[in-house]
Amino acid sequence: MANPLQQFEIVPKIPLEVGGYDISFTNSSIWMVVVLTLAAGIMFLGVRKMSLVPGRWQNLAELLYETIEETLVSSAGAEARKFVPIMLTVFLFILLANLVGLVPYSFTVTSHIIVTLAMALVGFSAIVIIGFIKQGPGFLKMFMPSGVPIPMLILLVPIEIVSFFIRPITLSVRLFANMMAGHVLLKVFAGFVISLGVFGIVPLIGIVAMTALEVLIAVLQAYVFTVLICVYLNDALHAHH
Amino acid sequence: MEVEAAKYIGAGLACIALVGAGAGIGSIFGNYLAGAMRNPSAAEGQRTNLLLGFALTEATGLFGLLIALLILFG
Amino acid sequence: MSDELEEQKLDARLEQLRRERQIRDEATRTAGRAMGIGFRIGIELVVGVAVGAAIGWALDDWLGTRPWIMIVGFLLGFAAGLRNVFRSVEKYDRKWTEAEAADKRQGKDE
Numbered sequence: 001m002a003n004p005l006q007q008f009e010i011v012p013k014i015p016l017e018v019g020g021y022d023i024s025f026t027n028s029s030i031w032m033v034v035v036l037t038l039a040a041g042i043m044f045l046g047v048r049k050m051s052l053v054p055g056r057w058q059n060l061a062e063l064l065y066e067t068i069e070e071t072l073v074s075s076a077g078a079e080a081r082k083f084v085p086i087m088l089t090v091f092l093f094i095l096l097a098n099l100v101g102l103v104p105y106s107f108t109v110t111s112h113i114i115v116t117l118a119m120a121l122v123g124f125s126a127i128v129i130i131g132f133i134k135q136g137p138g139f140l141k142m143f144m145p146s147g148v149p150i151p152m153l154i155l156l157v158p159i160e161i162v163s164f165f166i167r168p169i170t171l172s173v174r175l176f177a178n179m180m181a182g183h184v185l186l187k188v189f190a191g192f193v194i195s196l197g198v199f200g201i202v203p204l205i206g207i208v209a210m211t212a213l214e215v216l217i218a219v220l221q222a223y224v225f226t227v228l229i230c231v232y233l234n235d236a237l238h239a240h241h
Numbered sequence: 242m243e244v245e246a247a248k249y250i251g252a253g254l255a256c257i258a259l260v261g262a263g264a265g266i267g268s269i270f271g272n273y274l275a276g277a278m279r280n281p282s283a284a285e286g287q288r289t290n291l292l293l294g295f296a297l298t299e300a301t302g303l304f305g306l307l308i309a310l311l312i313l314f315g
Numbered sequence: 316m317s318d319e320l321e322e323q324k325l326d327a328r329l330e331q332l333r334r335e336r337q338i339r340d341e342a343t344r345t346a347g348r349a350m351g352i353g354f355r356i357g358i359e360l361v362v363g364v365a366v367g368a369a370i371g372w373a374l375d376d377w378l379g380t381r382p383w384i385m386i387v388g389f390l391l392g393f394a395a396g397l398r399n400v401f402r403s404v405e406k407y408d409r410k411w412t413e414a415e416a417a418d419k420r421q422g423k424d425e
Contacts, residue, residue, distance in 0.1 A: 162367060163395035170355075170362040170399070177358065224355065231406075292404065296397050303364060307389050310368055315382035 004187035008111055008180070028115070031107040035100055039092040064088065071227055076234040083233065090119065091226040098179060098218030102211065111179040116172035123229045124168040131236035142235055171228055178221045182214045252312045258305020265298035355403060360396040367392015 012024035046061025054062055068088045072080050094110060101108025109115055131139040143160045144153065189207050193200035273291045277284035371388025375381040 158391055159394045159398055162391050163363070163398045166363050166366045166392070166395055166399070169366055170359050173362050174355065174358045178354065220354075292401060299360065299397075300393065303389075303393055306364070307368075307386065310385065310389065311382055314372055314385065 004184045004191070007107070007183060007187060010112075027107050028109055028112065031097070031100065031109050035093060035096045035109060038096050038100070039089075042092070064092065068226065071223075072230045072233075075227065075230040076237055080230070080233055080237060087226055087230065090123070090229065091222055094119075094175065094225055095219060095222035098222055099215070101179065101183070102214055102218060108179050108183060110175055111183055113172060113176040116176045117168070120168040120172040120225075124171075124232070127229070127232050127236045130233070134237055135239055138239060139236070141239065167228075167232060171225060175221050175225050178217055182210075182217055186210060186214065248312055252309040255305050255309035255312060258308075259302045262298055262302020262305075265302070266295060269294045269298060352403065356400050359399045359403070360393070363392045363394075363396020363399065364389060365392070367395065 010026045010028050012022075012026050013030060014025035016022075016024050042057070042064075043061055045057040047058070049055065050058065065084070065088060068091055069081065069084050072084055072087055076083075097109040100106055101111065128139075131142075135141075143157055143164065145156055145160065148156060186207060189203045189210065192203040193207070196203065269291065273284075273287070276287070367388040367390070368385055369388075370392075371385035374384045374388070378384065
């Protein structure tokens with residue numbers, strides 16, 4: 001049986017090395033470019049022929065935009081509206097990376113923790129900076145739960161700080177673990193189909209059902225990632241109570 | 242037996258504690274749901290107790306995990 | 316005259332269809348959201364504990380106090396994970412209660 005982890009292997013396609021750093025163009029980079037092209041293509045087709053009665057592509061683009069805008073405004077308030085473009089980009093990138101990864105022979109960019117962690121850390125750092133710009137040193141007040149006696153604060157402040165700093169890690173681990181586990185499961189079951197011969201029909205049915213579930217998870221996880229960044233943005237924009 | 246091997250076996254055994262936590266969490270949420278189905282109006286007020294029970298159950302399980310980590314890395 | 320009647324009928328039918336669709340949409344959305352929360356909570360706890368223990372382990376390495384900071388970090392990570400879980404549950408709880416209240420109000424109007 002083929003190794004189920006083989007699909008996550010990163011293979012350099014164009015080896016490059018600059019100043020001791022390996023910056024080869026890998027299969028991961030190729031699929032990232034594919035995803036970005038798809039995302040740009042969808043949006044380009046969506047706004048090419050703008051009309052009052054939207055066509056198919058415009059409808060899709062508007063649907064995506066409105067979903068993200070609604071999510072962002074409902075979780076972070078009206079002044080968060082200027083972050084719609086970046087959130088839409090994040091959402092589209094993750095969504096398309098997850099969905100493209102389900103196509104056989106492709107590569108799931110989001111199944112690598114380095115990709116998801118990088119995205120989460122960039123978002124998290126941006127939120128911390130925005131928080132300090134908007135609220136100044138008062139941003140640190142979010143670590144001080146109000147209405148708590150001082151002896152309890154000694155216990156609660158470290159908990160709040162740790163729970164704040166594990167946010168980017170939970171964010172990235174959730175996405176990466178979901179994508180990786182799903183793909184490993186599919187691969188393992190696919191191995192059973194071959195090795196069981198005629199009875200392979202049973203795991204085959206399982207794979208069909210699981211692929212449907214994987215599509216759901218791909219969309220859900222992309223949405224969860226975006227929603228959580230919106231929720232964290234809310235903490236940065238509004239003083240904590 | 243090698244000390245290293247005994248360590249790994251001990252850590253594995255310590256992780257069995259999580260079986261109890263799993264069963265406990267299942268029991269807590271199952272019973273809460275059963276109670277809430279019978280008397281939905283009372284369910285609202287018991288949610289704090291539910292979360293408290295969940296936290297305590299999870300904590301006992303995690304003590305097993307802590308022992309495992311101590312054996313491995315302590 | 317009959318045109319107007321037809322139009323009214325059509326309007327009523329449209330209205331009914333729209334309402335049915337809204338209810339169906341709401342149901343799928345709630346199910347999806349519940350699943351999302353379930354996934355979130357599990358990972359939130361595990362990552363909290365893992366990160367707390369890992370930070371403690373690294374500090375132990377640095378300060379040579381093995382294994383004490385790891386134990387503290389483990390407990391702290393667990394508490395932080397729980398805190399995050401409670402926070403998300405609290406928020407969704409409030410949202411759901413609001414939605415329920417709105418539903419009830421709507422039911423009374425009709």
